[in-house]
Amino acid sequence: MQAVRINEAGLARDEWFERLKLFGLGSPAMLLILIILVVPVGWLFYVSFIGADGTFSLENYERMLKRKSYARIFQTTFEVSFLTTGLCILIGYPLAYFISGLPNRIANLCLITVLLPFWTSLLVRTYAWLVLLQKRGLVNEWAMSLGLWDEPIKIVHNMTGTLIGMVHIMLPFLILPVYGAMRAIDRDLMKAASNLGASPRRAFWTVFFPLTLPGLFAGSLMVFILCLGFFVTPAVLGGGKVIMVSMKIVSNIELFVNWGAASALGVVLLVATVAILWVASRFLNLERMTGGGH
Amino acid sequence: MKTRTLLTISAAIMATSAFAQDKSVTIASWGGSYQEAQSKALFEPAAANTGVEVKQETYGGMSDVRLQVSSGQVTLDIVASGSGSAARAAAEGLLEKLDFDVIDVSTFYPSLYTDYCLGGDVFSTVYAWNTETFGDNGPQSWADFWDVEKFPGTRAYRGAVAGALEPALMADGVAPEDVYSVLDSEDGIERAIDKIRELKSDIAVFWTSGAQQAQLMKDGEVDMTTGWNGRFDNAAKDGAMVKYSFNQALLDYDCFAIPKGAPNRDTAMEFLNEISKPEYQDDLPKYITYGPTNKAAYDTGEITAAVAAGLPSSPENAALQLPVSLDWYAKWETIAAEMYQEMLTE
Numbered sequence: 056m057q058a059v060r061i062n063e064a065g066l067a068r069d070e071w072f073e074r075l076k077l078f079g080l081g082s083p084a085m086l087l088i089l090i091i092l093v094v095p096v097g098w099l100f101y102v103s104f105i106g107a108d109g110t111f112s113l114e115n116y117e118r119m120l121k122r123k124s125y126a127r128i129f130q131t132t133f134e135v136s137f138l139t140t141g142l143c144i145l146i147g148y149p150l151a152y153f154i155s156g157l158p159n160r161i162a163n164l165c166l167i168t169v170l171l172p173f174w175t176s177l178l179v180r181t182y183a184w185l186v187l188l189q190k191r192g193l194v195n196e197w198a199m200s201l202g203l204w205d206e207p208i209k210i211v212h213n214m215t216g217t218l219i220g221m222v223h224i225m226l227p228f229l230i231l232p233v234y235g236a237m238r239a240i241d242r243d244l245m246k247a248a249s250n251l252g253a254s255p256r257r258a259f260w261t262v263f264f265p266l267t268l269p270g271l272f273a274g275s276l277m278v279f280i281l282c283l284g285f286f287v288t289p290a291v292l293g294g295g296k297v298i299m300v301s302m303k304i305v306s307n308i309e310l311f312v313n314w315g316a317a318s319a320l321g322v323v324l325l326v327a328t329v330a331i332l333w334v335a336s337r338f339l340n341l342e343r344m345t346g347g348g349h
Numbered sequence: 350m351k352t353r354t355l356l357t358i359s360a361a362i363m364a365t366s367a368f369a370q371d372k373s374v375t376i377a378s379w380g381g382s383y384q385e386a387q388s389k390a391l392f393e394p395a396a397a398n399t400g401v402e403v404k405q406e407t408y409g410g411m412s413d414v415r416l417q418v419s420s421g422q423v424t425l426d427i428v429a430s431g432s433g434s435a436a437r438a439a440a441e442g443l444l445e446k447l448d449f450d451v452i453d454v455s456t457f458y459p460s461l462y463t464d465y466c467l468g469g470d471v472f473s474t475v476y477a478w479n480t481e482t483f484g485d486n487g488p489q490s491w492a493d494f495w496d497v498e499k500f501p502g503t504r505a506y507r508g509a510v511a512g513a514l515e516p517a518l519m520a521d522g523v524a525p526e527d528v529y530s531v532l533d534s535e536d537g538i539e540r541a542i543d544k545i546r547e548l549k550s551d552i553a554v555f556w557t558s559g560a561q562q563a564q565l566m567k568d569g570e571v572d573m574t575t576g577w578n579g580r581f582d583n584a585a586k587d588g589a590m591v592k593y594s595f596n597q598a599l600l601d602y603d604c605f606a607i608p609k610g611a612p613n614r615d616t617a618m619e620f621l622n623e624i625s626k627p628e629y630q631d632d633l634p635k636y637i638t639y640g641p642t643n644k645a646a647y648d649t650g651e652i653t654a655a656v657a658a659g660l661p662s663s664p665e666n667a668a669l670q671l672p673v674s675l676d677w678y679a680k681w682e683t684i685a686a687e688m689y690q691e692m693l694t695e
Contacts, residue, residue, distance in 0.1 A: 123694075128690075128694055209553070212553055294554040295557060295693065306686070306690070309410065309412055310683055311683060
């Protein structure tokens with residue numbers, strides 16, 4: 056009895072030490088997050104309430120309500136982000152499915168091709184699209200010489216060009232997590248489904264697809280969030296007409312006497328993003344719950 | 350993040366160490382071929398002649414100066430800036446008042462310096478056209494730029510408000526000398542923006558940088574654009590089919606300013622006086638097609654008649670143009686920029 060009790064106390068002590076150790080190991084990261092994330096974001100909130108005369112003021116937010124351009128810029132930002140995410144899913148999911156079914160060696164080769172653009176600068180890739188898509192660019196020249204169309208079509212310096220560029224840049228962020236989720240699925244589950252009489256389509260939608268959802272969600276989230284802050288690609292391929300929040304932040308820093316004019320935009324974007332994610336996560340949980348009920 | 354180009358003219362310092370041993374100034378400009386031209390024509394020779402040690406940096410514009418001044422840690426003594434943003438920085442109290450007892454502006458064009466910013470070079474905002482599309486006889490006025498029947502083709506226009514409203518009013522029939530009085534109200538600004546709305550469906554691109562103007566013309570992406578004359582000269586040198594006219598162009602200038610609390614304020618004043626002398630300014634057009642701000646630079650014989658004819662600030666060309674009003678920008682730019690962005694996002 057006594058020995059056991061001593062042992063119990065020893066275990067409890069060990070556990071306590073273990074926790075302390077974990078906390079010790081984790082604290083540098085937590086401190087880092089505090090210093091480089093929490094403090095600056097707090098500062099951003101604070102500065103956004105400081106007016107041009109240096110006192111507390113709501114003018115930076117009032118301006119956003121007064122001028123219609125701000126609402127339109129936020130609308131464009133979310134529109135571009137949603138469309139890019141949607142297109143990435145449409146293109147990326149089938150591709151990931153295709154690659155995940157290939158023999159290991161070829162699949163790895165395919166993944167390297169997916170990853171390859173990652174090693175080229177974003178700016179270079181964006182300008183490359185400009186060269187390809189412009190009026191006298193390769194796409195128009197080739198299409199016209201092949202007789203596909205007679206007049207150069209406008210596929211850059213507008214929303215179309217912006218989306219083409221952004222989908223290209225964002226695609227790996229979607230494909231990789233989805234591919235990871237697909238590889239982790241035991242393919243015998245599909246065989247079991249067929250064995251129980253499910254058609255391939257039914258097996259895919261009731262067994263395979265739900266299992267890829269966490270990967271799809273992670274990938275879509277990453278793409279969406281990265282899109283919200285995009286600057287270079289819409290600035291270069293949007294022709295000055297696709298104005299996203301990041302671009303407006305830059306012009307406000309140059310234009311207004313106070314940093315708050317730009318900070319307020321960041322705050323609104325942050326709040327809007329968190330709100331959308333909250334709604335999305337609720338929606339997704341529901342989805343999963345109904346999926347589990349089948 | 351910032352590339353710091355440390356330029357030590359040690360030979361010069363040694364030669365004149367007796368009188369200027371510890372004098373140095375830090376100058377920030379925009380980098381690229383522009384700063385290279387300034388460096389070769391102005392900074393390096395002036396440093397050699399005065400013995401002042403010059404440290405050069407590149408910077409991100411007046412927002413950098415604002416940060417330095419508001420945090421009380423000013424490291425820059427002289428900054429090169431666009432005239433408009435310098436005027437606003439001055440209104441914000443970010444700049445030192447220039448001492449014209451030290452800086453000799455007696456032969457300057459009077460419109461090319463203010464109490465806070467001393468003109469360094471003159472450039473024009475012009476309309477340029479593709480000579481393949483329109484030949485040598487392109488648009489000759491802003492009304493022509495707006496006339497899509499006489500000159501069918503796509504346009505590019507500035508994505509920011511600076512230099513964007515004056516052409517629209519001239520195209521709308523306002524005489525150049527009345528442009529700024531019409532613009533002196535929100536209604537006047539709206540009138541100019543409405544004129545741009547009229548053309549908007551033919552504007553394929555709203556450009557945001559000088560490099561972009563040149564690229565758009567070089568690639569034949571648009572048939573006509575607004576932009577800075579020097580960029581089109583460089584593009585033409587690279588084989589672009591581009592021409593421009595000075596008629597009704599906007600005469601503007603870049604200038605040098607001293608941030609408030611600059612560590613070497615007095616040396617900076619003396620150095621500004623030095624680089625404003627005609628013997629330096631007359632070398633600038635050799636490196637970039639921007640004109641001198643000191644009239645006397647035309648009298649030294651360094652600028653040939655042929656070169657002068659192509660410069661924005663030559664008397665003949667300057668007479669054709671509307672000088673940009675800094676007072677208007679100081680008063681209205683923020684409001685006008687917000688109104689302009691509404692048009693852009695429609």
